Amino acid sequence: MAIDSDRGAGLAERRFQAVIFDMDGTLIDSTPAVLRAWTTWALQQDVPAEALNGFHGVPSAGVVAAVLPADRQAAGLELINRLELTDTEGIVPLPGATGALAELPPDRIAIATSCTAPLAAARLAASGLVAPKVLVTVDDVERGKPAPDPYLKAAELLGFDPTSCLVVEDAPKGLQSAHAAGAATLAVVTTSPRDELLADLVVPDLSAVDWLINDDLTISVGRR
CATH class of the missing domain: 3.40.50.1000 (HAD superfamily/HAD-like)
Structure with missing residues (x-):
């Protein structure tokens, strides 16, 4: 060894x-599927792509909580969960x-x-x-x-x-x-x-x- x-x-x-x-x-x-899902999510949520840097390995709920105001987090989490689950290509x-x-x-x-x-x-x-x-x-x-x-x-x-x-x-x-x-x-x-x-x-x-x-x-x- x-x-x-x-x-x-x-x-x-x-x-x-x-x-x-x-x-x-x-x-x-x-990685390709993750990037597709989060890129779509960021565009729909009006979040700058660079705001998502540094979160690899963190649960989606933690990412959403870090970049969205509290009143938008539930809907934001539901959206990313749906986007990721439907894209495994x-x-x-x-x-x-x-x-x-x-x-x-x-x-x-x-x-x-x-x-x-x-x-x-x-x-x-x-x-x-x-x-x-x-x-x-x-x-x-x-x-x-x-x-x-x-x-x-x-x-x-x-x-x-x-x-x-x-x-x-x-x-x-x-x-x-x-x-x-x-x-x-x-x-x-x-x-x-x-x-x-x-x-x-x-x-x-x-x-x-x-x-x-x-x-x-x-x-x-x-x-x-």
Whole structure:
């Protein structure tokens, strides 16, 4: 396993009880669909496109609350939910995603996403990926990313302490969530600049990750 940093070397020495994946930008490429939906939404809501910068990984409700006045937020959230749910064209698995979900023990993996449950199901179906048994959406938690709730909930449902889990993310806000939960972090450079990804190990995408299942079913990780 080739490791490119001291933090990454420390990660390779650890044995994790479970791996929790973000979804959009980590397992699936939904960027074109996301951009289409939010561009349409911004035009209809008279919101400057640049006002939406920096929100990747944040639940739609949080974005809407940040850019619309309170009296328009309910309608604005209903609109973006409808736009995203009806546009899944072109959503595909990212490199290494299919292999990772197939290689890892099914009872030791989860997805924690900022999507609603219907949107997560629609995007996974469009990509052809099969969701693991544990799928935590924004509907399952009081606070979405960057709060720790999604990763704490996923670890709880898996039956493991979050500090024994590895979180795989592509977004700074998602990494903040993982760090707040106490998890180790692996970042993929698929949607954000590398220098914004403060993780224990950073790789181009999941095809660069070497997964090792130990005899006790714990998981070790390194860079190919």
